[in-house]
Each structure stands twice: as structure tokens, then as C-alpha cells.
Amino acid sequence: NAGVTQTPKFRVLKTGQSMTLLCAQDMNHEYMYWYRQDPGMGLRLIHYSVGEGTTAKGEVPDGYNVSRLKKQNFLLGLESAAPSQTSVYFCASSSALAGGSYNEQFFGPGTRLTVL
Amino acid sequence: AQSVTQPDIHITVSEGASLELRCNYSYGATPYLFWYVQSPGQGLQLLLKYFSGDTLVQGIKGFEAEFKRSQSSFNLRKPSVHWSDAAEYFCAVGARGFQKLVFGTGTRLLVSP
Numbered sequence: 001n002a003g004v005t006q007t008p009k010f011r012v013l014k015t016g017q018s019m020t021l022l023c024a025q026d027m028n029h030e031y032m033y034w035y036r037q038d039p040g041m042g043l044r045l046i047h048y049s050v051g052e053g054t055t056a057k058g059e060v061p062d063g064y065n066v067s068r069l070k071k072q073n074f075l076l077g078l079e080s081a082a083p084s085q086t087s088v089y090f091c092a093s094s095s096a097l098a099g100g101s102y103n104e105q106f107f108g109p110g111t112r113l114t115v116l
Numbered sequence: 117a118q119s120v121t122q123p124d125i126h127i128t129v130s131e132g133a134s135l136e137l138r139c140n141y142s143y144g145a146t147p148y149l150f151w152y153v154q155s156p157g158q159g160l161q162l163l164l165k166y167f168s169g170d171t172l173v174q175g176i177k178g179f180e181a182e183f184k185r186s187q188s189s190f191n192l193r194k195p196s197v198h199w200s201d202a203a204e205y206f207c208a209v210g211a212r213g214f215q216k217l218v219f220g221t222g223t224r225l226l227v228s229p
Contacts, residue, residue: 004159031215040125042206042221043160050215058216090159096215104150105217107159 002026004108006091012114013081021076021111023091030096032074033058033105034066036087043090049074050096081115088112118143118209122220129197130228137192137223139181139207148210149190150217151181155203163205166190177201202227 007022023032030051035043045058047066055066063085065077074093078085092105119142129135141147148167152160164175171183181192190207207220 033216035219040221043219045216045218048216059218092160094215104162104165105160107152107161109159110157 004091004093004106006089006108006111008111009109010112012116013078014116015082017081018077018079019081019113020078021089021091021113023074023076023093023108025072025074025091025093025106027093027095027106028071029093029106030071031094031105032068033092033094034064034074034076035090035092036060036085037090037110038087046076046089081113083115086113086115118147118211118218120207120209120218120220122205122207122223124223125221126224126226128226128228131199132196135192135194135197135201135225137205137207137225139190139192139220140188141190141207141209142188143209143211145211146185148217149181149183150208150210151175151179151190151192152206152208152219153177153203154206154222160206163192197225197227199227199229201225 004025033048034046049055049068052071067075089111091108094105095103121140150165151163166183204222204224206222208217210217
């Protein structure tokens with residue numbers, strides 16, 4: 001049981017390049033999330049998904065796209081990377097309680113992205 | 117919309133001393149409240165959570181937190197800090213009926229010998 005895994009762990013991009021970050025969870029969770037973490041700003045939600053085939057915008061969605069074609073995977077895409085997207089990216093997943101309530105979010109180890 | 121304030125950016129505590137990390141939230145109804153810990157280079161791990169019921173909640177690693185509605189606070193406490201507790205701590209709040217959490221900016225705990 002690996003929990004939440006993220007690929008890659010590190011990446012350096014040049015401005016304008018594109019890339020996709022992969023998040024995979026083996027806990028059969030309905031909900032998945034992408035966050036970015038910047039110094040002094042905590043974690044900010046980029047996009048999230050409440051089920052296969054559904055996605056929604058979070059707090060800072062601009063410049064990112066996501067897809068959830070399979071329940072266990074949640075992809076984060078950067079079409080044209082900018083230096084402002086230099087950050088540490090975390091994926092998380094959680095199960096759903098009755099009534100759309102909360103349960104613990106389990107986090108991946110993070111991806112450190114640098115855009116030059 | 118809900119929000120979280122962690123007023124202390126850094127806190128230094130001597131090993132063996134007690135610890136209290138502050139968290140204030142803003143939300144119109146009873147929120148879901150969480151404390152997460154992040155060790156250097158790692159993802160976040162849940163310490164404890166409050167959904168309803170007893171306002172004093174116990175978590176892992178000897179941590180506890182108390183929900184005080186009148187003060188809109190959910191402070192994290194530990195009676196005796198160990199060097200391994202050095203990490204960054206995040207408070208988070210969720211609104212009932214929604215699937216999103218809002219995190220505070222974090223408090224970095226340093227433990228001195």
C-alpha cells in the first residue's frame with residue numbers, strides 16, 4: 001500500500017515549456033487535490049476533483065489544467081511554464097463521508113519544480 | 117469564505133518544555149478543523165482533527181488541541197517537546213458541505229537542546 005505517490009520528485013523547466021505532474025493513489029479515494037506550497041504562504045489549492053471525470057478550480061487555478069480520467073490518478077498540467085510557477089506541488093486524496101463531509105487528506109511527498 | 121490565521125511564523129522551544137501553537141479561524145458556522153505536521157522535505161501528516169463533540173481532541177505523537185468557539189481558536193498543545201517535533205505545523209479549516217480545506221501559513225517549530 002503506497003498511499004499517494006507523485007512523479008517526478010524534481011524538475012527544472014525553461015520558461016514556456018510544458019509538463020505534466022502525475023499523482024496516483026491506491027486507497028480508492030473519491031477526492032483528489034493539487035496544492036502548491038510557497039514560503040510564507042502555506043498551501044494553496046490549485047484544482048480538485050470529487051470523482052472520476054470531474055474537476056473544479058481551487059484558489060489559484062490560472063496557468064494550470066487538470067484531468068482525472070481514472071479514479072486513482074490526478075494529473076496536473078502546465079502548458080507554458082512561467083517563473084511564478086516555481087514551487088513545491090503536493091497532491092492529496094481523501095475519502096468521502098456521507099453528506100459530502102470531510103475525511104483526512106493524505107498527502108504525497110511533493111514535487112519540487114523550478115522554472116528558469 | 118473561511119480563513120485561517122497562524123500568527124507565529126517561528127517558535128523556539130527548549131526540549132522538554134511545553135508547547136502551544138496558535139490557530140484562529142474565520143467561518144460563520146461550526147467548522148472542521150485540522151492540524152498537520154510537515155517534516156523537512158516531506159509531505160503533510162495529520163496530527164488531529166475536530167469535527168464535533170468533545171472540544172478537546174487528542175492526536176498522534178502526544179499532541180492535543182482545544183476548539184474554543186467563543187475565541188474562534190483551535191490551538192495545538194504538547195506538554196513536553198522532543199527534538200523530533202521540530203517541523204512546520206499547519207492549521208486548516210473546512211466548511212461543512214464543501215470538499216475544500218483552507219490552510220494557514222504555517223508555524224515553524226525549532227527545538228533547542
